[in-house]
Amino acid sequence: MLDLKFIRENAELVKTAVKNKNEKADIDKIIELDEAKRIAQFNFDQKKAEQNKVSKEIGLKKKNKEDASDLINQMASVAQEIKDLKAELTDAETALNDAIMWVPNLPHADVPVGKSEDDNQVIREWGKKRDFTFQPLDHVEIAEKNALLDLERGAKISGSGFPIHTGMGARLERALINFMLDYHILHHGYTEIMVPSLVNPTSMKGTGQLPKLKDDMYCVSEDDMYLIPTAEVPITNFFSQEILKNDALPQKFVGFSNCFRREAGSYGKDTRGLQRLHQFNKVEMVRFVHPEESWKVLEEMVNDAEDILKALNLPYRLLRLCTGDTSFASAMTYDLEVWAPGANKYLEVSSVSNFADFQARRASIRFRDADGKVQFVHTLNGSGLATPRTIIAILENYQNADGSFEIPEVLKAYLPKI
């Protein structure tokens, strides 16, 4: 959420940002609604001040055993007027809040303006793509040869996009998750956190999934709850509605969760095997920092995610997303894409974003600075990493000519021979 005062004073800037992010929020309409709301607020305040004043007088008179019936009669109609003004104010507030929830975050000045993923910038590449002496298989074939997955039965039980990991496939998945968690805890100083998979609508609004991404999420309507698309949601909301003490910052959390995505409208696109799923596993890093720190911390988090790929010795490239590809709530996003030789393409395994104070405003996450002033924190998050495409990359990069595959060195401790 942006500051209303900021929108009011920088309308053109915000309009440009909306356009560059391929969003539709109507800024002129919001400014109108804001004015209407302030007028309603003023009218209500005036009437209420009158009532408060006279009610006090009535109280005094009664205390002195004087007759106050004149004043009481005089106030009889005011109560109803206040009720009406209050209703007007509530309506104006609701309309304004609904509208402002659709205004995206401003992209940072360094974010390249662009329409789609074709305009993303490659920042750097790491690792050497392996020269194969044979035609590399893709992960579905390797998984089949080694009985790692049972996608058919997953589809039978739940539907397509709900994979079943079997035997070594399940062990590898579990080893990878534990390795990544431990790595961030031991080498990067994160605190592990385990969070709910179902959250309420307020939390989804707080991180910016609602209202825009409603159709991309699974909803348990009976209980008015949503399955999380990422652990970012419950972890970032950890401090929602709170004012942190000055020395509470920074905070760094890492957590594993299942992630659930409806992927509405993306049927048939890059769906082979584990490429695009309705349910998958992910280790997520979340940071709460002082506003002055967030840009430095964004680079740190990118490094934290890269370290996992380096440890696994998987070639990758780092992209800075253009405005059109940067998510609604983000001010700047980097993607990490791992090289998959079987598929012969790069696959996104991590997205690292600085939200600045956008989520903090929505979720009301604040802190008291050194001068005792209350300010919004900055929030950041990044995958570290999502497992499915990391597994794809491991299988395809570590495959042997006979269809078997090697276990990355760093995972061996997590996969004792049985």
Added chain:
RNA sequence: GGAGAUGUGUCCGAGUGGUUGAAGGAGCACGGUUGGAAACCGUGUAUAGGUGCAAGCCUAUCUAGAGUUCGAAUCUCUACAUCUCCGCCA
């Protein structure tokens, strides 16, 4: 799922329907005292919106929403949360 109790500020904890944004503590901050500290003394200690150059003033907020009333932290209803007991259960 059933029965009951509770929900006040950073925390604890008062609060008879009428100058209560809220007593009193604790904590914290600053100042005094001290060689330094503890103890002690003094002062300060919410958030949001509006208005003003500013001091300030107005409005809202005692879990949330609705109701009764000229007036609600206080009375009524609903929801939510916590605790206790019973039931069920990994």
